[in-house]
Amino acid sequence: MIGKLDPDDLAMVVSRTGARDDDVQVGPGYGEDAAEIRVGDQSLVVSSDPLSLARERLGTLAVNVACNDVAASGADPRWLTNVVFLSDDDPETLDVVTQQIDDAARDLGVAIVGGHSEYAPDLSRPMVTMTCMGLTDEFVPTAGAKPGDRLILTKGAGIEGTAILATDFRDEVGENANRGESFFEEISVVEDARICREHATAMHDPTEGGVVTGLLEMAEASGVRLEVAREDVPVRDVTRKFCDTMGVDPLRIFGSGALLAAVPEEAVSAVLSDLRGAGISADEIGRVVDGDGELVVDEEVVSEPPRDDLYHLWE
Structure with missing residues (x-):
């Protein structure tokens, strides 16, 4: 396994x-x-x-x-x-x-x-x-999200997963493979984090299991409830096409390239503006409320970390 x-x-x-x-x-x-x-x-x-x-x-x-x-x-x-x-x-x-x-x-x-x-x-x-x-000078944990914070995601879901599909499954994904492979150039979140850390109470790098697992890990580590609307999570067209072709969920595949940050509500506009000013796309995708380590995506309560959807493709 x-x-x-x-x-x-x-x-x-x-x-x-x-x-x-x-x-x-x-x-x-x-x-x-x-x-x-x-x-x-x-x-x-x-x-x-x-x-x-x-x-x-x-x-x-x-x-x-x-x-x-x-x-x-x-x-x-x-x-x-x-x-x-x-x-x-x-x-x-x-x-x-x-x-x-x-x-x-x-x-x-x-x-x-x-x-x-x-x-x-x-x-x-x-x-x-x-x-x-x-x-x-100041460590930013995964476990620092606080009720009232808003959730920001940079770039989009499945950046790393898209690049992997483009190379490891080139024949299956077809004509957009070269475009997907270019996502390897966006895997770093060093600049994203450098901008967000000035305000963030918590940051996390979604990797295995994608954005859903990253959100659940932040919720459980922080002891809070995260509420996210799937339609608010940015997914690029080529990512969506690859995922539809391969039968996987873009929110549950390798997510390096995106940074998840919890920031106080009053800082959201400034953080989004700074990110976009640096040429980094970013969106507000949800909020932090009182809870005990729960993640809710639309009306689905996620209580166990999902297995990355790409793994079955190699088995």
Whole structure:
């Protein structure tokens, strides 16, 4: 089975935190993709992510997904370590993947400071695991959404999923494949987060499971109820076409490229204006109210994180 652990197994894993350290301000927790570690008068933000799908752009995605989690926590990504496992002795794949890693890191101004590479013949496909680090004066958690806040989503649902469909399922999606592949150039949310963090009470990078899972994680982490209207969630035409062709929900496929932010109602206009002024599309998609970790999309109550709709396509 491909995908995240179920909530019970995940709870077991995140409960095992090793030795106590008072400098750890935010450690493992549901919905929190990055740790906050006090270093002097600043916070070091650290996040790790593995990637083994989307083989054609594996290195590009791996860098951006890791950096996005750090950016969504209020920091500027600065350092990366990369661990590369190859399924067989394949120098060409190693060259392609590591060149993608180098290019993506240079584009973001992030230094690669270490890592590990080896062959692992039991794997069916290459795997890259990235750890990203950055510094901030103010950590922005997933768990900070407050009743009265409004929810903003940048770019749209399924940006990453659209790019993956365009490359891994090129024949199936047809003539718009090249247009969808260009979405790889929009995977980063570093600039989105840099703008939103001035006002945001919470930010989150929807990845596996898409916008729906990202919203549910924010709701549960914050202990609030999020109410969203599906028609308010932006979905690009090519994304909708691909999803209709493949029989998947654009709100439940890989969502990197979009940033979810909870901001006070009085700051919504300023945040939207700043984002659009930077050339980043953004929309208000819902609101935060009193609750206990619920997500409501139209009239549907979502209580369990959905399995990403793309996974069955690889099985």
